[in-house]
Amino acid sequence: MLGSLVFLGAELLLNPFFPSLPGDCGPLPNLSRAEPPEDVRHRDSFPVGFEVTYRCLQNFSKIPSRLDTIVCFSNSLWSNLLEFCDRSCQSPPHVAFAKLSEEDEMKNFYAVGITVHYDCSPGYENSTDVLPTSTCRENSTWSEVPELCRKQSCGPPTNPEHGTVVATDHLFLARAEVVCDEG
Structure with a gap:
């Protein structure tokens, strides 16, 4: 038998591994941006209840609130683990003439491609109809914040x-x- 079909709720999962022992999950799933610890990376068999916590590869960061641990279930399948690592930037730049918008200030993860918005600081006024912004670039750095706020x-x-x-x-x-x- 090359694989078995298993129904979990509305999802159909295909277990592509060769038949494994009852209560055995077989090899760990591969993730494109994370890896399991070295001591379990090459194992072919894991008992029910075994947990493995992955870590992000270099140049990737963990997305807050996403799980990074899988568990071997009694049906011999690993729990589902979504990609939890992505490229990101550190906190957006601070500038004297503007402050990060309240919405963007509350975030704790800034993925590549995200744009944050600024409001003019007290004592400054916007010189255009556009708010200052900064974007997290591919190289995980922020674009320069245009100085659109001028001293009043x-x-x-x-x-x-x-x-x-x-x-x-x-x-x-x-x-x-x-x-x-x-x-």
Whole structure:
């Protein structure tokens, strides 16, 4: 017998392994982005209840909330294990003129190809109709965040009675010096 058909719920699974002993799951399934520990990698037989935790290959990261462990079931099949590793970027870049959107700030995994959005920081205003973004690139680095948020103008300062305000600009965070009149 070269394989056996087994029904699990609505899924039809084909066990392509040669017949194995009752309660024996046979060789481990191959995953394209993860591998089992070295000490069990080449084994051909695993008893019911045996658990194997895979780890992501180099340049891949574990997707949070995805399982990385399989179990040998009493029907001699391994539990289903979805791909749980993907290429990703570290946390998005921090910039002074904008902050990561609340939605993107809550994420803890940034897969290659994902784009995050920024909101202008307090004291800054958007100079366009487009929000700043950054994209996780194929090489697991972030694209540069375009500087679309500009410092807001505070307007020219008013000279106090008996003095003069000296300022190089009137933008957010600019410093001004007050020079008192003589006398």
